[in-house]
């Protein structure tokens with residue numbers, strides 16, 4: 001209490017300097033919090049999009065499939081299985097996919113394509129596939145009067161094969177039983193643009209893909225969407241239990257998106273951490289400024305510290321006095337920092353700023369840098385500022401603690 | 413009796429080579445409990461330097477200082493500051509009050525460090541400030557007090573924690589003779605009634621009159637000592 005009182009009085013002594021010091025720490029806090037909010041918010045938006053678009057939050061596959069996909073490793077799928085899965089807590093959407101490759105024939109040319117077998121209704125609910133249709137109509141899933149299933153084709157494949165809406169498409173591949181697979185489909189839609197990831201896709205209704213690859217009642221992946229991508233790990237554990245109960249004899253795996261898209265996840269993390277470097281440079285600059293003022297205030301009071309020490313203040317108490325003074329400044333800066341950063345971060349979260357050039361990923365346009373309003377974006381900068389304050393106070397604090405009283409008092 | 417404080421051939425040199433100043437030169441001095449000692453001598457003879465060494469505020473260039481029998485060179489910073497807190501009261505030539513604390517808080521400070529209960533602290537501070545004639549000025553900061561008033565706060569601060577020994581560097585130099593005499597009477601009384609030990613550096617004849625022991629310094633050496641009954 002005594003030290004706190006002294007600290008407060010000392011701080012109030014040179015108000016101009018106190019205000020300047022608090023302001024620089026405050027500025028550091030706000031910049032850090034807002035940058036963090038925008039970084040987190042933007043990555044969040046991107047990851048949520050990515051997981052919805054590609055991996056889902058958790059997948060159920062045969063072991064090893066996510067590392068090394070192959071036609072022959074499949075899991076059972078049925079309406080019953082998918083609705084049972086949908087009813088699990090926190091599960092928002094479920095679908096099943098078949099993934100393999102084939103050679104596609106148009107009029108005269110052939111072109112290698114990636115084949116995706118999807119459940120038209122469930123896929124549309126879960127991913128952005130339906131939004132990628134740039135021409136024509138999304139799959140209905142039923143064969144037409146001639147018994148042909150519909151197919152959607154990537155823009156590049158369509159161009160190479162010289163195919164358009166309503167044209168016939170022939171696929172040739174190998175079935176899971178080793179037989180030669182070939183079938184005829186009618187093109188219902190063109191997907192995306194030639195430079196997009198889906199440019200070489202051919203998307204078939206699940207039933208058509210099952211028939212084509214001779215894998216009735218099977219799929220390669222069961223895709224599950226939870227509440228958000230942050231909770232994938234919890235969902236993973238939960239679904240693994242469900243899988244183990246449902247198929248006690250099998251060794252099917254629930255895998256969170258972080259492991260499904262390992263490389264992507266690592267790149268994103270590294271990218272994000274790289275972005276923090278500017279933050280630390282900022283903190284460093286603020287620290288230098290603050291260190292300067294704290295040192296100055298300690299030097300000015302050398303004589304006084306000499307007196308305090310002469311009348312029995314222990315070196316460690318003097319040290320803590322300096323640390324306390326700096327912490328009080330840092331704490332005040334954080335408090336007003338939160339008050340200032342809150343509305344800014346809230347605005348970023350709700351509105352965001354428009355990017356100079358909108359980013360388009362697989363037909364979905366990101367036009368705004370978004371913020372995130374979480375305890376993290378407020379707590380993290382506070383911890384950094386308070387920690388920095390302690391570090392800043394170390395040197396001046398030790399200096400004050402080591403003072404020889406007579407030498408110090410001579411400066412009075 | 414064991415001395416409270418003892419210097420053994422203590423020297424304090426400033427500078428080096430041609431500019432070497434022997435502010436103190438092999439001074440051996442024992443302060444016994446209950447003494448009322450005055451260190452006298454011309455300006456620059458080393459009085460302040462001696463008091464600083466005796467109080468453990470400075471380190472001798474040669475020789476040693478013993479507080480309650482223990483050499484200060486063997487004390488940690490913490491032990492030394494605790495010793496000063498609990499056993500020594502200082503009155504400095506330049507008052508040296510803490511500018512951000514009020515008169516009462518300046519007095520209370522050491523007792524706070526000692527962990528004395530609030531009620532007792534308040535009572536002792538009030539009584540002591542009353543005694544030095546500063547009743548009613550408890551809540552003034554040093555810069556709102558005259559030099560003489562500040563010196564009285566400094567005296568109160570040194571005495572209120574009831575140390576074993578008070579080291580006072582020319583405590584009356586900045587006071588009018590009446591105030592000086594009053595303060596001196598008070599210290600003399602504490603010495604006689606409660607056995608508090610005092611060591612002064614002074615030019616003031618009033619102090620010399622009352623002293624039980626006079627130590628004459630010249631050029632950093634003890635020139636002569638007188639004991640009086």
Ligand SMILES: Nc1ncnc2c1ncn2[C@@H]1O[C@H](COP(=O)(O)OP(=O)(O)OP(=O)(O)O)[C@@H](O)[C@H]1O
Pocket residue numbers: 410426427433434435453454455456457458459460461462613
């Ligand atoms: N920091 C210092 N550097 C150099 N010389 C010093 C220092 N402090 C004191 N001295 C010298 O040491 C000698 C003794 O000084 P000291 O202050 O002890 O004298 P004093 O007897 O207290 O004098 P006064 O009666 O004027 O207060 C003087 O010659 C002084 O110039």
Ligand SMILES: [Mg+2]
Pocket residue numbers: 459460461505581613
């Ligand atoms: Mg002197």
